[in-house]
Amino acid sequence: MSQEAQKIAMTPQQGKPELIVIFESSAGVRAQSSPGMTAVASSSGNDVSGVQSILSKHNASLKLLFGPNEDRLRASLVAASSTAQKIGQTPPDLTPFYSVQAAEDKLDQLAKELRAERTVKAAYVKPGAAPAIFAQPDKVSTAAVASVTPNYQSRQSYLDPAPKGVDAAYANSIVGGSGERMKVCSVEFGWLFTHEDLMENQSGVIAGTAPVADNHGTATVGIVGADKNPYGVTGIVPRAISCASSVVDQTVAAAIKNAADKMSPGDIIFMSLHRPGPNTTGSGQFGFIALEWWPDDFAAIKYATSKGIIFVEAAGNGYQNLDDPIYETARAAYGFPSSYPNPFNTANPSSGAVIVGGGAPPEGTHGHSWWGPDRSRLAYSNYGSRVDCQGQGYDVTTTGYGDLQGGGRPELYYTDTFSGTSSATPIVASALCAAQGILKDFGRRPITGEECRQLVRSTGSPQQDGLQGPKEGQRIGNRPDLRQLIPAALKLTEWRPNARL
Structure with missing residues (x-):
């Protein structure tokens, strides 16, 4: 290699x-x-x-x-x-x-x-933030790479009609459903924007210093905006402009604020990161939680959503019930001010972010079914009343890593096994981007963060019972379905003035 x-x-x-x-x-x-x-x-x-x-x-x-x-x-x-x-x-x-x-x-x-x-x-x-990937994909494949990358779109179940996926084809059949003219920003450690499938609609790193290429960011961006062409994978919103804000030389909070200052109302920021919380044991990712629990991260996210930007955030892979009282009581021990109450408690002021849990993929994806029923909570996924919806949390096919197609050139890497609330978050971000693009084309105002939360909670393919037990008390929410989400978004805005911010 x-x-x-x-x-x-x-x-x-x-x-x-x-x-x-x-x-x-x-x-x-x-x-x-x-x-x-x-x-x-x-x-x-x-x-x-x-x-x-x-x-x-x-x-x-x-x-x-x-x-x-x-x-x-x-x-x-x-x-x-x-x-x-x-x-x-x-x-x-x-x-x-x-x-x-x-x-x-x-x-x-x-x-x-x-x-x-x-x-x-x-x-x-x-503590330092980390990518919310649950299982590192297998090592880079040493199989010979074809002169032209095969078309892997049939392996992207998250593109399929509901309930298997978000029904990207339905959205893309409507003007603007490809996310055209929308901007989607990844807050991350690194990306490979010279990947063969990320060449057409990206503006690179817009805040912070361009870091060394990283598989994790490359995989998340591929889910959103991989080019629409005859080879590789296709993003859910391939005409959206993908960009990035690096946390290599900025704090996470600063990376969010600096990205928000370069974006417009209705645009999307997503963050597939999590951080060790008060229940962390040091064993793997147990106890990792969504970043908005920390006051400066919460303030940065609230700043973005108050400007009309949609923020989509990983719930984290910590096996945690975010309704656990410790997320109230531990704030004083951490030295947080009382004026910043626990954001996981839905009775408290919200950041406006859409928080995403990890759900099981459709049975039989890539020949696997060991994770349990489709759309059930995966064991690692945090859950609770603050979690708004779910995305596919195992066996996601996208750019990067090289276990599906490897060789010696990272620009040709693809994976079949991207996972965690890392994979779930860009799926939801892309669905919301598709809806926003259509609203713009219909001359409607963009929906706000709180309206997005309302929409993903009231539409979509419902969560199912799983290997962890009944879904009651283990909320990760519905999987977005654009065939429901888009009409609901249009209805939500139809009585408002046809003004763009």
């Missing part, structure tokens, strides 16, 4: 821990960083010398999380408010959020000392 092939075949990486500080809004903190030091000041005359002393003692620096400086961030929030008001939304205040750069072994102590400062509302350490 070539050196480049070895790089892309590597196991997806996990991000580094992050220390996030939320200052009191009245503190008026301003931070000016240079290599090795940070000058902390207060525009409102508050005493921030204690914060300065703590940073200096630990050789740490402070950086505004959501912008290059305080003035530019405030200007961007004013602009976002103008868009948000058109759909009756108010973007969250992102100005109090800062990140601390320091040696990893000092982060917990720094957080403890910072929490004691009067101007600090909260300080917490977040």
